[in-house]
Amino acid sequence: MMRPAPCRRVQRRLDDFAAGSLPAGEAWKVQQHLAACAKCAQTLNDFGALRTAASMLEPEAPPPGFEDAVMCRIVAQGLRGTPWLVRFRWAALTAPVALALALGLLVPRPEPTRTLRSVAAAPIDVGVTRASGRLAVAASDPLADLAAANLVELDGAAVGANRDADL
Amino acid sequence: MASENLATSGATAELDAALVDRCRSNDAAAFNAVVARHKARVFRFVCRMVGPGPDADDLAQETFVKAYTSLAGFRGSASLTTWLFRIAGNLCIDYRRRRKHGPARAVSLTAALFADEGREGPSEPRDPRDGPEAEALRGELRGQVYAAIDALPDKLRMVVLLYDIEGLTYDEISQVVGCPMGTVKSRLFSARCSLRSALSAYMGDLALATSAHTDRRGSAR
Ligand SMILES: [Zn+2]
Numbered sequence: 306m307m308r309p310a311p312c313r314r315v316q317r318r319l320d321d322f323a324a325g326s327l328p329a330g331e332a333w334k335v336q337q338h339l340a341a342c343a344k345c346a347q348t349l350n351d352f353g354a355l356r357t358a359a360s361m362l363e364p365e366a367p368p369p370g371f372e373d374a375v376m377c378r379i380v381a382q383g384l385r386g387t388p389w390l391v392r393f394r395w396a397a398l399t400a401p402v403a404l405a406l407a408l409g410l411l412v413p414r415p416e417p418t419r420t421l422r423s424v425a426a427a428p429i430d431v432g433v434t435r436a437s438g439r440l441a442v443a444a445s446d447p448l449a450d451l452a453a454a455n456l457v458e459l460d461g462a463a464v465g466a467n468r469d470a471d472l
Numbered sequence: 473m474a475s476e477n478l479a480t481s482g483a484t485a486e487l488d489a490a491l492v493d494r495c496r497s498n499d500a501a502a503f504n505a506v507v508a509r510h511k512a513r514v515f516r517f518v519c520r521m522v523g524p525g526p527d528a529d530d531l532a533q534e535t536f537v538k539a540y541t542s543l544a545g546f547r548g549s550a551s552l553t554t555w556l557f558r559i560a561g562n563l564c565i566d567y568r569r570r571r572k573h574g575p576a577r578a579v580s581l582t583a584a585l586f587a588d589e590g591r592e593g594p595s596e597p598r599d600p601r602d603g604p605e606a607e608a609l610r611g612e613l614r615g616q617v618y619a620a621i622d623a624l625p626d627k628l629r630m631v632v633l634l635y636d637i638e639g640l641t642y643d644e645i646s647q648v649v650g651c652p653m654g655t656v657k658s659r660l661f662s663a664r665c666s667l668r669s670a671l672s673a674y675m676g677d678l679a680l681a682t683s684a685h686t687d688r689r690g691s692a693r
Pocket of ligand 1: 338342346
């Protein structure tokens with residue numbers, strides 16, 4: 306009795322075959338099948354085209370000031386009471402605040418948009434002042450700060466662990 | 473598969489481990505370095521997961537905030553790269569679930585794909601031999617590919633992005649998505665079949681465009 310054509314089994318191995326990661330014996334079997342099966346040979350070509358197509362998508366690059374925006378969010382989070390962030394907060398704050406004071410830049414003023422995105426978009430010298438102004442707002446009334454309110458509850462143990470089943 | 477593979481590079485892993493140690497000693501500069509080293513890949517991944525735009529900016533930032541505040545729980549059994557992708561992936565999936573029940577996003581993926589002026593970073597050099605018609609066709613193909621990837625279920629899209637674009641191995645992807653390697657392979661195969669079906673009308677053009685792309689890359693080396 307003839308065995309059914311193992312097309313499905315071969316097709317499931319095509320990515321590994323293309324990547325050269327199949328053991329030699331298995332690769333040889335796939336090769337033999339491809340030589341005789343136009344459908345699977347076409348599938349190999351199609352999968353290759355899809356792989357290349359995905360890699361052709363325009364690369365997205367982070368906006369300027371990305372690191373500053375992240376650090377501002379971390380410092381803002383520290384001010385909301387994550388205890389082990391407190392020391393870091395001061396380490397991160399001391400230098401820019403001292404610099405801002407020295408340059409006479411630290412003038413209290415309302416945050417125009419109250420979003421972190423504006424911090425990210427701002428040039429670095431302005432960003433320091435805005436970040437400091439922002440932190441003053443957060444310290445006096447953290448719950449009123451829209452961006453701070455948007456920050457997730459930070460529980461290291463919860464990162465990913467509780468979502469394994471969903472993935 | 474993408475040529476770069478930061479997740480498995482020994483030197484990269486060592487440097488990351490050293491930076492993580494310094495972060496745990498409250499070294500702000502070290503964490504800044506972590507962000508600088510990984511922001512491009514995390515940002516690219518987030519953009520592909522949720523579409524480029526302000527929400528992607530926020531999610532990418534949030535990935536690092538969450539990473540920083542969770543560093544105490546990072547055991548180093550996974551690489552920092554796969555750990556960051558795991559955090560980013562979870563945030564993106566949560567975001568997409570919320571968005572399903574919220575208002576439609578303001579920026580279409582396809583439109584946003586070509587509106588990245590003002591961004592820093594690499595961009596594909598334009599081949600002077602390419603005419604406007606060829607460029608228009610490639611643009612349409614990119615839009616279709618993007619839409620097809622965007623339409624995949626989250627679990628499948630994540631695996632395709634991590635394998636095809638980020639160049640992670642099955643083992644690394646299984647750490648990111650938290651399921652066995654067999655499941656990763658199975659999802660990748662399902663994703664390929666879905667994409668091929670969604671792009672069936674374009675497969676001929678895609679084959680031509682991708683072979684031209686491969687040729688250009690080859691001659692540029
Ligand atoms: Zn076959």
